[in-house]
Amino acid sequence: MITVSGLTKQYGKRTAVDDMTFEVAAGRVTGFVGPNGAGKSTTMRMMVGLTRPDRGSVRYHGVEYTDLPRPARIVGSVLDARCMHPGRTARNHLRAIAALSGVPGRRVDDVLDEVGLDSAADQRAGGFSLGMRQRLALAGALLGEPEVLLLDEPSNGLDPDGIRWLRVWLTDFAAHGGTVFVSSHLIGELAMFADDLVVVGGGKLLASEPVTATLARGDSTVVVHTPHAAELARLLDLSELSADVAGDRVSVQGATTAAVSQIAFDHRIHVVEITETSRSLEDILLDMTGASAEFASA
């Protein structure tokens, strides 16, 4: 369990993170989303002691990161996959981290194998692709067999196979009791495996809730194809459902298929087809963060 309380960071007059409070539960994958400049990276850096908060705290089971005796055994983090010396081999990069973290050297081969880099273990990191660097950075985070993983844009540079591997791997990690806190711009990707979402914008917390609750924020639209469109629309209006008629189709916003089909059935209205369309998580999140986006597209 990660508890973030009143986290605040200012750079000059600009407030990068403003009184952010949320919890990240164990055994679940929590997505951390928000537009550029929303304060995601600053928050994650404060979560591992790289940036000092002006106010507030981040606690892992009640203990601040900098007070953990062997932090690598509790928290594994990947905040920038480019962070490695180009002249050092993957194995030596991990050996240095393992030694400092108090992790046995034999874990190096284990994690290299786990992330699929065993064949590149003795290659220098300078020749690695971004995807290989991501895997190496993840291997570094896994050295201490942590119970918490903090990952900033971990799928950057990964090929589709790598993205799928990461998704399955993180889901499995959470299923075994691990805590996963992952930021990503690929909201569609996150929607496939995140259980909870922490949504930020303009340095402020906008929502911290299960993905299902976020999805519920987007109204669904039920479209009914019927030769009795006008009659159905009138009955829906009587049931206080807003309906629009276009030819032989009736569109109903904020209703469920079950509710609309029940009304049609009760009044013996012939229905040719009934479909429900809901807004994507991406659309919902863009709406939520739109006002706070620092850099918006035209």
Place this chain on the structure above:
Amino acid sequence: MTITTTLIDESPWAVRPQGVQHPLTRTRHDDIVSLPRAVRSEWIKMTSIRSNPTILASSVVIGLLLSWIIATFVRTDPDTHEVFTVAQTFIFSTWLSTVLAAITGTLMFTSEVQHGTLSAVVTAQPARWVTVVAKAAIAAGFGLAMGVLAMIGGFSGATLSGLDMGDTSGMAATALRGLMVASVAAVLGLGVGMIIRHSSAAVSTLLVWALVLENIVRTVAPPTTSRFLPFSAADHLLGIKSASDTAATAVVALSRVQDAFLYIGYAAAALVIGTVLLYRRDTN
């Protein structure tokens, strides 16, 4: 009716796969115990970069070449007009190795910043002083190795060039001072790197200070002031005379012990300031 109670271990480490129980918060004892691990980590970093063995090898080559040049082309001391001996010449290249050691010490920290690996260091070891002590130990060891190799090169070059051995009574003391100068230079460089952080800026500052600014100050300022400069102290320890030295310089010169303390003091001060900044600054 049967009531069954299940004891749930709610301690933070209950879900650890190894089932290892750790103390709840980090203590000073944890930090001290982690020091050998930090030194080992720095050793791995130092030995896993190809450029470092090259720098060490260059120390021997510089020693050999410098002694050969002196034996072949210079031959006599311009001040005393006496022919150079092995006992005098073997230490000459140590100054250049000292500069290289200082640069290596600087890069030990600035390359971590440049490549972003400092964040991995700080997250793995939140007690930042542990990392500083480990880096200083490895830097000092590297500087020492540079000094030893420079002297081996200098000695070999002078001997192979046919110079007489000369008065060898002071060689051991000179060698020890040379090793101290090279070793401390690497730590001084590390401190400068921790303060300035940017590789090019830190190395340029160090070189401009050692090769340009100090010489200007030594020319302009009275010897009672210039004797307190760090590289003046290093020169004095190595027995190197500056072109700006006058008769008054010798009169007010510090003793070798005072020079040693002064030189070590500069390195310690740079390291302390760098450590304070390491704690105060955010790590990028």
